[in-house]
Amino acid sequence: MSFTHTPAARIAASGPFSEAEQQTRIDLAAAYRLAALNGWDDLVYTHISASVPEEPGHFLINPFGLAFDEVCASNLVKIDIAGNIVGPSEHPVNATGFALHAAVHAARRDAFCVMHLHNTSGIAVSLQPAGLLPASQHALRFHGQLAYHDYEGLAFTPSEGERLVAHLGTYPAMLLRNHGTLTAGRTVAEAYVLMATLIKACEIQLQAQAAGMPLVMPSDSVAARTAEQLFDGGAVEGALEWPALLRKLDRLDRSYRH
Secondary structure (H helix, E strand, O other): OOOOOOOHHHHEOOOOOOHHHHHHHHHHHHHHHHHHHOOOEEOOEEEEEEEOOOOEEEEEEOOOOOOHHOHHHHOEEEOOOOOOOOOOOOOOHHHHHHHHHHHHHHHHOOEEEEEEEEHHHHHHHHHHHHHHOOOOHHHHOOOOOOEOOOOOOOOHHHHHHHHHHHHOOOOOEEEEOOEEEEHHHHHHHHHHHHHHHHHHHHHHHHHHHHHHEEEEEOHHHHHHHHHHHHHHHHHHOOOOHHHHHHHHHHHHOOHHHO
């Protein structure tokens, strides 16, 4: 199969980027660069997408063929959920990436940013029948809030998209069995922080299991109370962390902003 998405059409842009779109492009490019710094990338595969403010049904995604550390604000591709490329772009997008992200954006109006990775620890935990255990404070952020989707192969069909978003429901995160991790955030910052928390939870679980000893788990009541505390009444996550992460990137390389 070809992994390159064939756009249904190419639609001219209505004008220059709005200030809100430009800021979204900068934040999304930053998420790609940070993922690369953390070693979360997988050659030119996996994706992070973000809705275009004030343009319903449009989102931004990475150019297929570029590494995460090559993504910048200006080369992100704008596409709509029907598969049309919007505005000028010399880059294609990945077919399965478009299908997965379009399905989630179409189903979840609150999913401003959708982050899907093939990180090793997330895949390893997805192989375990019990999935993510309530074994750490990081894991308890997802206690009762983590979805699972069984592996169906590479071809991401519309029917699989329906099943995936049904399994995702209103949860903020998902383990795709044998495949990877997914988070949905109300901001780019939230999707990134959720992913960082999920990956750390998976890493802790795997390292603890590697010792071959029984694991100490919190009681059900403590797990439920902690999960409620970490949910924090539904507060948007990442507000404090994101500016610090951008400052870190700016010290290393500001080219993501261009």
